[in-house]
Amino acid sequence: MYYGAIEAGGTKFVCAVSRDGAGIEARTSIPTTTPGETLKHVFAFFDSYPLISMGIGSFGPIDVNTDSDTYGYITSTPKPGWGYFDFLGEIKDRYNVPTAWTTDVNAAAYGEFREGGARSSGSCVYLTVGTGIGGGAVVDGKVLEGFGHPEMGHILVRRHPEDEYGGNCPYHADCLEGMAAGPAIEKRHGQTGDMLAADDKVWEIEAYYLAQALVQYTLILRPEVFILGGGVMKQTQLFPLIRQEYQRLLNSYVDTPDIETMITSPAIGDDAAVTGCLLLAAEVKA
Template sequence: MKRYGSVEAGGTKFVCAVSDENLTIIERVSFPTTTPEETMEQVIAFFSRYENSLASIGTGSFGPIDINKESPTYGYITSTPKLAWQHYDLLGTMKNHFNIPIAFTTDVNAACYGEYRLGSAKGKSNVVYYTVGTGIGGGAIQKDQFIEGFSHPEMGHMLVKPHSKDNFKGKCPFHNNCLEGMASGPAIEERLGQTGDRLSEEDPFWETEALYLAQCIYQTTLMLSPNVIILGGGVMHQSHLIEKVRDLFEELMNGYVTYPAIEEYIVLPKLGDNAGTLGCLTLAKELTNH
């Protein structure tokens, strides 16, 4: 019986899973992202138990990462703020231990792929997925291909116009008022002194948060004209937020372009927090089926 592996390499934790041929998860484990030596030792130990049946592994990693197969540093995590992981050969470390096909992409691309194949974007040809959590990242697929060029998109660092009542200077060390610097989980906590999940639904801050996400969707719509935009990640667990984002997006767009019905255009992930794992497993399975 063939098994497929998934590695969601997150900045806060690694989630590893093994599935059967139908992508039913047999076992899943999670551990904190510490040093590469400690963390990768746990990854390798987990998959070693399945070595005889493991056909392939899909990996979605926090970034930036080098996805250019011609590059000498293909498979590396590159200029991450996590110092211990800078210029770390994640893919090479896996390949040293497992002589099987291994797919390698960003964590948000993996989640995007999961939703594209199995979730909210199933049957659509053009999809964009944003994760709004510890950081903000975006992945896009057009006609079965990830949209990428010299590297993968870094959509979470698009600049946003600050809300008139928001004097927060931003948390990103590179660009003060980028989307991640203004609207990620840590930006909310630094600005308000508490995490978003402790705020009431009526808190006026949610209008500010929704405005930044609406600006993101406005820009994405005009640049890529996707069939659907999915908003995932921990911050989007606030179920009231998506309605505010839809309303403010429609105000910003002001009827300029026609897009799908708003409830089908700006959506939450159907796979929830499983999007990344199922995306990695699907990528792994497709590696062995081509």
């Protein structure tokens, strides 16, 4: 018998199974196209394994409120075909097993908390910076959710004094995602981040926005570890810039752990979310 995991991203789905709830025994990657086409391949993978339970970490926004009529749905996503799609319902119709349901970034936070860079801590925030920006948190050993799930990428930020870019978010323009996600970098400078020099001014501006976000998360949640993943954070020169700007903005107002270990990259790399999904699958109650 196997635990199943689906890391449902806007670009690709990663499906995996495990017999111990942590180590990945088999996996596949599926392009995210239409719901019908994507799930056809998801089902083809899982139909080969007798499942005990599943864990799903999905791109969002999603409905995590169990009292809601749309619990288990992907809700107001701009991704064509996926808006108000009953994702959890489709999975449970196919596999009648207990299923954990959360965001992909919450799953990544939990994976890093249990098996990665936050393993020795009591709390962490995972922020992914790529095509969009999303964040998840683990507090007191539990994934953080309330009426809904956190939307850390859409907090409002102060504009950098030298930044004239208007912002890329269709909802808020100059929120964190609108100013610091990959498309904002490309539209601001006419090149993707991987084409820009490591000492380009863009990285100072990027660090300014990301450090603002980490300061706000610090003052609200006081996590022990920030784990920054996603395609933009492959630009490793960002880490010292973010740490420096974070300390400047926080200005010693509250105590924090050692800055070098507090703001770090994912210890389990791109497997953080799928690992978190497997762990949640192993813990879900019927």
